[in-house]
Amino acid sequence: MASPDPIRIVSRSSPMALAQAERVRTELAALHPGITTEVVPVTTSGDRWLGDLSKLGGKGAFTKEVDAALLAGDADLAVHCVKDIPADRPLPAGTAFVAFLKRDDIRDALVHPDGLTLDELPPGTRIGTSSVRRVAQLAASHPHLKCVPMRGNANRRLEKLAAGDADALLLATSGLQRIGRGDVITEILSVETMCPPIGAGILALQCREDDTATIDTVSALGDRNAWREATAERMLLHVLQGHCNSPIAGYARSERNGDLSLRACVFSPDGKTVLNAHEWAGPLDPATLGTSVAVALLRQGARELIDSIARSTTRH
Numbered sequence: 001m002a003s004p005d006p007i008r009i010v011s012r013s014s015p016m017a018l019a020q021a022e023r024v025r026t027e028l029a030a031l032h033p034g035i036t037t038e039v040v041p042v043t044t045s046g047d048r049w050l051g052d053l054s055k056l057g058g059k060g061a062f063t064k065e066v067d068a069a070l071l072a073g074d075a076d077l078a079v080h081c082v083k084d085i086p087a088d089r090p091l092p093a094g095t096a097f098v099a100f101l102k103r104d105d106i107r108d109a110l111v112h113p114d115g116l117t118l119d120e121l122p123p124g125t126r127i128g129t130s131s132v133r134r135v136a137q138l139a140a141s142h143p144h145l146k147c148v149p150m151r152g153n154a155n156r157r158l159e160k161l162a163a164g165d166a167d168a169l170l171l172a173t174s175g176l177q178r179i180g181r182g183d184v185i186t187e188i189l190s191v192e193t194m195c196p197p198i199g200a201g202i203l204a205l206q207c208r209e210d211d212t213a214t215i216d217t218v219s220a221l222g223d224r225n226a227w228r229e230a231t232a233e234r235m236l237l238h239v240l241q242g243h244c245n246s247p248i249a250g251y252a253r254s255e256r257n258g259d260l261s262l263r264a265c266v267f268s269p270d271g272k273t274v275l276n277a278h279e280w281a282g283p284l285d286p287a288t289l290g291t292s293v294a295v296a297l298l299r300q301g302a303r304e305l306i307d308s309i310a311r312s313t314t315r316h
């Protein structure tokens with residue numbers, strides 16, 4: 001069946017999202033010479049609102065308007081960071097993932113204007129981040145540092161850093177590379193130092209599930225390891241039923257021998273409690289591995305830990 005011409009790709013309008021859409025256009029052009037694509041930019045509520053995300057209903061703040069454009073038929077293809085897609089609920093009815101692109105670097109990066117590493121930062125250094133995952137892990141490993149709230153897209157955070165709103169930033173390595181700012185990274189943090197978020201570095205392509213023409217055209221962009229890793233990680237998050245204030249981290253990894261492993265952590269916000277589980281799939285499929293690691297964490301008390309954390313940290 002002929003694919004729609006052009007294929008309209010809906011994207012958030014931040015520089016990172018537009019770079020992601022460009023990657024998809026480039027990969028599609030390489031796969032299907034002569035194909036035409038067009039980017040349909042939208043602004044999401046998560047981009048507009050720079051306050052506490054949980055006040056927006058949290059999850060889905062970066063995906064709702066993108067999903068709406070797809071469902072309304074204003075676009076044929078959506079590009080999402082897997083990290084930003086809620087896992088505690090199904091995808092919007094009528095849409096489906098058709099591909100997970102080859103995974104980028106999953107690690108977080110430190111940005112310090114004078115080039116210091118995390119271990120070199122002096123007491124009281126202000127780290128700009130609003131991520132409960134990063135705050136909890138820093139509280140555990142570097143309690144002498146001070147996290148200050150910082151939101152907005154990566155470009156805006158770099159501007160805020162330059163304006164002195166913080167002394168250093170923690171951001172995703174892949175995100176900085178996508179916006180062409182890998183140069184500001186002073187240290188890439190190992191996954192042992194800073195456990196990455198579920199879905200880090202993976203882009204998902206989403207279509208209307210009845211749009212077989214587009215599905216046939218784009219599904220070959222999918223990477224099998226990215227699919228296996230995203231599936232295991234998202235099932236873990238689904239079973240844990242975390243909310244947007246839950247400090248949860250974890251990553252699956254496809255080993256050279258083809259085996260899949262999944263490590264995940266649940267933290268208390270102050271980092272004093274750390275639950276940790278690590279399993280190999282063996283004969284299990286990726287989703288079952290995700291369930292198994294989630295169950296191991298639930299047995300250690302993850303349910304009580306997650307439920308003890310307020311969904312919103314501040315009152316109106």
Ligand SMILES: NCc1[nH]cc(CCC(=O)O)c1CC(=O)O
Nearest residue numbers: 081083171172174175200201202
């Ligand atoms: N919340 C914004 C967001 N969504 C995905 C990434 C990073 C890129 C990725 O992991 O795909 C970022 C920026 C960041 O955390 O620094």
